[in-house]
Amino acid sequence: MINRFLLGGLTVCAIALPAAAQDAYLVGVTAALTGPPASTYAPAVDALRIYIDRVNAAGGVNGKQIKLMIEDDGAQPSKAAANTKKLITQDNVVLMVNASLSSTYAPVIAESKSANVPLLFASGVCPQSVYPPADPLQFCTTGYASQFDSRATLDFVKATAKGPIKMGFSAMAIPLSRGEMDYAMELSKKMDIDPVGQEIIPPSTADYTPFATKLKDAGPNWVYSWAPWVTQVRTLEALRKLGWQDDYIAWGHLEAEAELARLKDGKFYVVNSNALFQEKQPIHQEIEAAASKASSKFPAQTMTEGWIGGMAIEAALKGAGWPADPAKLRAAMENLKIDTKGLRGGPIEWTKNNHFRTRLYYRIYKWDGDKIARVQDWKTYEVK
Amino acid sequence: MQLAVNILVLGSIYALIACGYVLIYRVSRVLNLAHGELMMLGAYLVLATASLFNGHPRMALAAAVLLSLLTGGLVYIFLMRKMTGEMVLAAILTTVALGILVRGIVILIWSAQQQYPAQALGVSNPSLVLFGGARISLWSAVLVATTFVVYGALFVFLRFGRWGMRMRAAGQNPLLAAQRGINLHGVYALAWSLSTLTGALAGILMALDSGLTGSMPVIGLKAFPAALVGGLDSFAGALIGALIVAGAEVLLIYYVDPLLSDVVPFLVLIAILIVRPWGLFGTREELDRV
Numbered sequence: 001m002i003n004r005f006l007l008g009g010l011t012v013c014a015i016a017l018p019a020a021a022q023d024a025y026l027v028g029v030t031a032a033l034t035g036p037p038a039s040t041y042a043p044a045v046d047a048l049r050i051y052i053d054r055v056n057a058a059g060g061v062n063g064k065q066i067k068l069m070i071e072d073d074g075a076q077p078s079k080a081a082a083n084t085k086k087l088i089t090q091d092n093v094v095l096m097v098n099a100s101l102s103s104t105y106a107p108v109i110a111e112s113k114s115a116n117v118p119l120l121f122a123s124g125v126c127p128q129s130v131y132p133p134a135d136p137l138q139f140c141t142t143g144y145a146s147q148f149d150s151r152a153t154l155d156f157v158k159a160t161a162k163g164p165i166k167m168g169f170s171a172m173a174i175p176l177s178r179g180e181m182d183y184a185m186e187l188s189k190k191m192d193i194d195p196v197g198q199e200i201i202p203p204s205t206a207d208y209t210p211f212a213t214k215l216k217d218a219g220p221n222w223v224y225s226w227a228p229w230v231t232q233v234r235t236l237e238a239l240r241k242l243g244w245q246d247d248y249i250a251w252g253h254l255e256a257e258a259e260l261a262r263l264k265d266g267k268f269y270v271v272n273s274n275a276l277f278q279e280k281q282p283i284h285q286e287i288e289a290a291a292s293k294a295s296s297k298f299p300a301q302t303m304t305e306g307w308i309g310g311m312a313i314e315a316a317l318k319g320a321g322w323p324a325d326p327a328k329l330r331a332a333m334e335n336l337k338i339d340t341k342g343l344r345g346g347p348i349e350w351t352k353n354n355h356f357r358t359r360l361y362y363r364i365y366k367w368d369g370d371k372i373a374r375v376q377d378w379k380t381y382e383v384k
Numbered sequence: 385m386q387l388a389v390n391i392l393v394l395g396s397i398y399a400l401i402a403c404g405y406v407l408i409y410r411v412s413r414v415l416n417l418a419h420g421e422l423m424m425l426g427a428y429l430v431l432a433t434a435s436l437f438n439g440h441p442r443m444a445l446a447a448a449v450l451l452s453l454l455t456g457g458l459v460y461i462f463l464m465r466k467m468t469g470e471m472v473l474a475a476i477l478t479t480v481a482l483g484i485l486v487r488g489i490v491i492l493i494w495s496a497q498q499q500y501p502a503q504a505l506g507v508s509n510p511s512l513v514l515f516g517g518a519r520i521s522l523w524s525a526v527l528v529a530t531t532f533v534v535y536g537a538l539f540v541f542l543r544f545g546r547w548g549m550r551m552r553a554a555g556q557n558p559l560l561a562a563q564r565g566i567n568l569h570g571v572y573a574l575a576w577s578l579s580t581l582t583g584a585l586a587g588i589l590m591a592l593d594s595g596l597t598g599s600m601p602v603i604g605l606k607a608f609p610a611a612l613v614g615g616l617d618s619f620a621g622a623l624i625g626a627l628i629v630a631g632a633e634v635l636l637i638y639y640v641d642p643l644l645s646d647v648v649p650f651l652v653l654i655a656i657l658i659v660r661p662w663g664l665f666g667t668r669e670e671l672d673r674v
Contacts, residue, residue: 034487036599038496173643202646204602206397208594209524210390210637210645230498234594241511241521242386255498262503297495 024065025317025324027052028087030108031099035075036203037228040253041099043298044123045070047287047306048099048313050294055314062322066313069093073100075203081107088115094324095316097309099123101228102176112137117326118333120316122309123254125176126356132384134355139333141312141348142305143273144251145356146176148381149226150184152362153249153271154191156376157222161247168220169198170211170235172227180226196220201231212238221246229253236268252276252365254302260367269366269375274304274343276365278372283341304343312338312348345378358383385516387634393524395630396531398649400586401607402614402622403534404579409616411555411575414464414475418483419583420604422459425486426452426584427501427591427600428494434504441505448588449581456580460573468572483601491598499596501588509593523593530589534582535623542619547574555617609649613656615666624664628652 029048032041049068056065069091071083080100087093088111096119098108105127112119119138121127126140128147157165167188171181178200185195197218199211215223216239223239223246225232232250239248245267252270257277260270277284277300287307288300296303317324319332333355338348345361360383364376401423408416416422426448433447463482467475502509502523511519520528542548553561554571562568587600610629614621633648644651656663 034491034496034598036597036602038491038598039498042496173646200642202643204599204606205645206590206603206606207390207394207524209393210387210634211642213386213390214638214642230595230597230599233498237594241509241524242519243511243513262500298497302497 024067025061025095026067026069026091026093027095027097027313028084028091028093029068029070029097029099030073030080030083030087030104031070031097032075032101032104033070033072035073035101036230037075037101039230039255040228041075041101041123043254043296043302044306044309045099046296046298047291047303048097048122048310049306050290050296050303051307051310052313053294054290055310061314061317064322066317073104075101075104077104077107080104081111084108084111088112088117093117094320094326094329095120095313097122097313099306099309101174102127103174109138115326118330120309120312120333122312123305127176130355132354132356134353136334137330139312139350139355141308141338143308143344144226144253145360146180147183148360148383149251149271149362150180150187150224152360152379152381153224153226153251154184154188154193155379156269156271156362156364157224157247157249158191158193160375161222165193165222166196166220167193168196168215168218168223170215170223170225170227170231171198171200172231173200173202174227177227177231181224184224184226199235201227201235203228203231205234208234208238209241211235212242212244215239216242216244223248225250227251229255229259233259233263236263236265240265254305256365257301257372258299260365260372264367266367266369269364272363272365273345273361274308275345275363276372277301279342281342283343308338308340308343308348311340312336345380354383356383385514385518387638389514389518389520390634391627391631392528393520394634395627396528397586397590397603397626398607398610398630399623399626400527400531400534400582400589401604402611402626403538403619404583404586405608405611406616406619406622407538407575407579407582409611411551412464412475412572413472414467414479415616416479416579417476418459418479418486419579419608420601421483421486421490422452422455422580423583423587423604424490424596424598424600425455425587426580427587427596428490428499429455429584430501430588430591431494431499431504431596434501439506441507444505445588449584452584453577453581455584456577457573459580460569460576464572464576465569468569487598487601496598499591501596502592505592507592521593523589527586527589527593530585534585535619538578538619547571551575606646606649609653612653612663615663617667618663618665621663621665 031045073080121140126145129135130140169181171177188195199215236248247267249269252272256270291300316333320329334352336350349358360381361378429448433444437444550566610626611622614625629649636644
């Protein structure tokens with residue numbers, strides 16, 4: 001009798017628990033919380049979690065809570081694929097978020113396509129498939145984007161440099177970073193910039209000096225790097241150790257603000273699509289307060305990408321209504337305008353054809369004596 | 385000249401890490417696959433001691449080194465001691481689990497962010513100009529010197545020290561050594577302590593030179609081929625193996641393709657294993673034991 005009662009109770013629980021779980025928007029995240037590039041992605045995911053917790057504390061979206069289901073992929077494609085499969089098929093998420101290295105994109109995209117679940121790239125580089133004409137399932141909020149970043153960087157170098165430019169390039173041995181440096185080398189030729197060398201550096205390298213030696217010996221007076229932060233900054237430091245004193249320009253990842261202050265290098269430029277926290281806008285103070293309240297291990301300066309990702313998820317779910325399914329969500333995301341409140345140079349706009357943004361804004365910073373200085377204010381690029 | 389300096393620095397990194405593998409293998413036949421993680425832990429301990437001894441970098445570094453020594457002993461006492469008498473494979477798998485545990489602990493305590501122990505200690509890393517115009521950073525130079533001091537000290541300790549001789553005896557014939565009254569657990573604990581210490585020294589000096597991330601254990605694995613090339617039971621072999629691997633890596637980066645750097649240690653290893661499976665200075669008997 002008791003056994004039957006227990007069995008009945010367990011059956012009721014088994015039916016009721018998934019029903020309770022379905023009473024929230026389920027969002028799956030596969031992220032590089034560990035592994036070589038984790039310093040770029042882990043803070044973004046923490047910011048995303050803090051943002052969603054705030055939304056939930058304020059009553060959620062359309063009266064429903066958002067449940068973030070975060071899985072670590074260690075920046076490994078096989079783990080990212082397994083995470084995505086599990087989140088889509090077992091947890092029934094309505095939206096997948098990828099916050100990991102570009103090498104994880106192909107398997108995650110394949111899983112998302114087979115289940116028709118929209119995929120948002122938040123803090124990982126925007127793939128070309130979100131540019132017009134966009135893949136119907138893929139969207140991106142990340143500040144850095146292939147080709148556009150190199151265009152903005154080389155435009156700045158061309159405008160800043162005095163005399164002939166001999167440019168060296170440094171990439172991490174991952175597909176997007178290598179592809180971007182190849183693109184930048186080709187573009188530089190068209191801009192009358194002389195590409196003199198390219199170094200492709202594996203993610204786990206004990207000593208960057210052998211790579212920097214080869215780069216230095218190619219004789220560049222500018223070096224451009226578009227890679228995870230660890231590769232960018234260690235290449236710069238290795239070049240400086242070798243006595244190379246020319247100009248170095250790199251993408252301003254989340255770590256850039258603290259790193260500019262650490263390095264105090266007047267010839268180190270960072271190209272940014274996010275406003276640095278030293279601008280002290282109200283949104284920056286809001287993020288700082290939220291990070292402090294959540295006792296995050298990561299500095300607020302590293303949270304912009306995750307925060308914007310959170311803004312996008314909130315806006316998309318609001319547009320999809322309740323109950324949401326992947327099709328409704330996708331339709332909502334195809335016509336979305338996200339107010340970044342000054343974190344970027346303007347809003348992020350997605351259309352049916354463009355899941356990237358219609359306009360890009362770039363600012364360039366460097367260390368100037370005793371503070372970080374803006375050396376170029378928002379410069380706009382149209383995305384067509 | 386710069387290439388020679390680069391080989392010396394990379395070879396020293398690999399040699400300092402590799403001697404930790406050799407120490408434990410020689411004494412207990414166990415391949416410590418958590419060596420990279422213990423090396424990383426030593427570097428992270430500097431962050432902890434830097435805040436504890438604020439403004440006293442030497443004390444902070446000394447404390448981190450001592451904590452690493454203690455950590456190695458504790459790993460043996462609380463984990464590896466239970467593996468004594470079990471199959472070697474079980475002990476090796478235990479070290480794999482230990483590595484996963486250490487990686488998790490490090491992420492939980494210090495997060496995945498890139499850290500800079502040199503900044504935490506308030507020490508700089510100037511570039512030193514050598515003869516021929518070659519350059520080396522201060523902490524790289526310290527790493528090279530440390531490697532030679534460590535190998536010299538280990539040679540003296542194992543050849544002339546009482547506990548060193550006990551370690552050699554335990555490595556050659558543990559049963560006989562135990563029958564002669566040698567405290568095997570004490571010897572093994574000492575080997576784990578010294579191995580963790582040498583790994584931590586490598587981790588600390590690399591982190592002082594170029595920063596610290598949770599990916600450091602991968603570098604520990606890249607040094608493993610250096611130990612195998614030289615022969616897993618030979619310190620001289622580890623030193624020479626490290627220089628061979630580093631030489632091949634630096635020269636191929638410069639003259640062929642930088643992308644080869646990840647595979648070079650393993651290519652060298654395969655080449656040596658084909659010709660001399662027990663390594664350049666290893667003993668044939670040890671191969672049978674593996």
